[in-house]
Amino acid sequence: MNDRIIVPLDVPSEESAIALIDRLPQVTFWKVGLELFVSSGSNILKVLQEREKRIFLDLKFHDIPNTVAGACAAAARYGVDLITVHATAGKAALQAAQSAIEANKAPGSDPKLIAITVLTSLSARSLAFELKIPLELPEYALEMAMLAKESGLGGAVCSPHEVTQLREVCGKDFVLVCPGVRPAWAAVGDQQRVMTPGQAMKAGATYLVIGRPITAADDPGAAFERICEEIEAASVS
Ligand SMILES: O=C(O)c1cc(=O)[nH]c(=O)n1[C@@H]1O[C@H](COP(=O)(O)O)[C@@H](O)[C@H]1O
Numbered sequence: 001m002n003d004r005i006i007v008p009l010d011v012p013s014e015e016s017a018i019a020l021i022d023r024l025p026q027v028t029f030w031k032v033g034l035e036l037f038v039s040s041g042s043n044i045l046k047v048l049q050e051r052e053k054r055i056f057l058d059l060k061f062h063d064i065p066n067t068v069a070g071a072c073a074a075a076a077r078y079g080v081d082l083i084t085v086h087a088t089a090g091k092a093a094l095q096a097a098q099s100a101i102e103a104n105k106a107p108g109s110d111p112k113l114i115a116i117t118v119l120t121s122l123s124a125r126s127l128a129f130e131l132k133i134p135l136e137l138p139e140y141a142l143e144m145a146m147l148a149k150e151s152g153l154g155g156a157v158c159s160p161h162e163v164t165q166l167r168e169v170c171g172k173d174f175v176l177v178c179p180g181v182r183p184a185w186a187a188v189g190d191q192q193r194v195m196t197p198g199q200a201m202k203a204g205a206t207y208l209v210i211g212r213p214i215t216a217a218d219d220p221g222a223a224f225e226r227i228c229e230e231i232e233a234a235s236v237s
Pocket residue numbers: 008010031033058084116118119120121157158179180181189191209210211212213
């Protein structure tokens with residue numbers, strides 16, 4: 001089960017990222033996001049590759065088609081496994097991004113481009129009243145996932161609340177990555193649409209992104225094992 005959990009390296013330096021990677025040797029899939037990439041650059045990707053880890057490069061591109069395509073081409077050359085773009089960049093940008101990835105894959109790699117549907121930190125209320133989206137949140141998330149699929153992308157990021165519906169509509173091969181995952185014993189923090197790891201896997205997620213419940217725990221290794229056991233127990237029950 002541990003290869004279905006992606007742990008984010010949401011830390012401010014390469015040094016602290018390496019300390020976390022070495023503290024959690026049982027983690028096989030790591031996420032490099034905005035904080036670490038902006039502060040420390042791309043060297044951390046080499047560090048992870050030397051340790052034979054899988055990599056989710058989560059830079060959440062959101063720009064005009066030409067710019068997004070250029071960023072995706074550069075991201076694909078790193079030989080990572082997952083790359084993110086916002087679905088709200090629109091169809092032309094998503095298609096350009098997907099083509100750029102296919103044309104620039106590092107030898108031996110098969111990066112999947114996945115689209116952010118609705119950030120898990122947004123509530124139905126903020127979607128309606130701040131972003132002025134007139135659709136219900138689950139319907140809007142589904143529309144964004146379908147836009148990603150129609151544009152040729154391999155998957156989407158959604159909260160566990162929407163994953164069953166997205167799985168039904170987008171099919172079994174569409175990669176669905178769920179952040180917004182909280183064991184019953186962990187603090188929810190800034191996440192809004194959360195479920196437990198067992199519930200999220202049962203609902204149809206391909207991968208779970210779980211950060212602070214593991215990385216901020218007194219014993220991150222024990223927290224990771226406990227989550228793996230919870231997923232195991234939910235999948236057999
Ligand atoms: O793309 C993501 O990974 C992402 C999308 C989203 O909608 N919500 C979300 O929380 N994330 C990321 O998932 C991780 C969640 O971390 P924790 O809230 O600490 O478990 C962070 O690195 C976020 O950047």
